[in-house]
Amino acid sequence: MMLANREGQAVPQVVLPTRANGQWVKLTSDELFKGKNVVVFALPGAFTPTCSSTHLPRYNELAPAFKANGIDQIICLSVNDPFVMEAWAADQKAENIMMLPDGNGDFSRGMGLLVDKSQLGFGERSWRYSMLVRDGVIEKMFIEPEVEGDPFEVSDADTMLDYINPQAEKPKRVTLIGKPGCSHCTRAKAALNANGIRFEEISIGSHGVSLATLSAVSGRTTTPQIFIEGEHIGGADELEAWLKARG
Template identity: 60%
Template sequence: MQASTSTTLPTPESLQGKPVPNVTFKARPDDEWQDLGTDALFKGKTVVVFSLPGAFTPTCSSTHLPRYNELAPVLRENGVDDILCISVNDAFVMNQWKAGQDASNITVIPDGNGDFTEGMGMLVDKRDLGFGQRSWRYAMLVKDGVIDKIFIEPEREGDPFEVSDADTMLRYINPEAKIPEAVVVFSRPGCPHCARAKTALSENGIVFTDVSEDQKITSNVLRAVTGSLTWPQAFVGGRLIGGADDVQDYLDKQGR
């Protein structure tokens, strides 16, 4: 996504140690309008915030949001109370994007008027793309409403994505944190064993990608990939674990 900034971005040093902007967000949790103030989101909490140019845009959808969702359990194990994704989009767009991304570990915050983003000094001009005013890409760790650390993408043409990623944030919080292996479950709608395997993973705080039969994963595809015709089939870090009983055995061996 090519775009240029119209203003000079702030430096990390100019923001660290300062409070986040005091604004009110117009959100729709549970499809009901609600005013969310800065205090409600940050006061007395340790919060990771990542902000991006727009919902449904390529890098935001393919990498930025999914990786924070994937690493959310580890971030919480290391003292983070909540993970917020802020974008200059309205509440309807943000809610639909979250649902489509299956990002249950992320709290999406619609900064539709750009008040928070402008207060951060991150509002940039993307009118050449027809986007109007949007947020520059950044991530920050906020403790009790005060910016502890902020990672701002370099100010240059395009949409740089080098320092605001979830792995960089996790390494800052705890360089020794263990990053979980990727987990994928091939499942079939209405399959009780599939539901049992996915429930077991979820209850143990394991984020996984559900690849279901309604995504054109037929029994023939399942057999070609896993060597089995039975559903579900789970993979961890590229290794085939197997069905629901195998998933439970795996969790037991992990001490979960």
């Protein structure tokens, strides 16, 4: 298998059936790319482990940084049907990403990156890669190495953003662990929102997260507990102090 690098070439001219506002629509390559700066990341399948845990979430997280550096649209492409892609976007809360179903594999085939994954029962799927497209012409591609399995080494969001601007400011990773009905949690979330800081919210009692879990990771059993870039900040009072010191 020789995976194609199409840097300097135009994207394939295809028509992709998809869904918008509950209706079928057909998107052409020109509608997707003409006159725009677009980042595309392609992956083997919706709801698959690496795609759901890392690939899609980080692009969604870094979308504001991409926009600040001249990117008009971020597209997630997979050889799945529109209904699956729509359900995956909702599950992932991927509001910053355009989910593009390449249901027949036409775009991936035109890219030379449609591969046979029949051994997994997947049929033909896209190889994992990312690319920067300016006005329909591919400027840069990051194609995962041709090795067994599903490598994920170079098509990540950070690698692409670093290519576009090595000095790009990236949003901090913020996690708030709270519980329903917690007034201090509401205050902390309001403070984060007022400062334009996106955050992941984990609620005690959901997805196996318990007070014991909270105590294990923070040393406390009160809520909220806030972590910024992996550093434990503390509760709402400590967060407000951190935000004040940040200026």
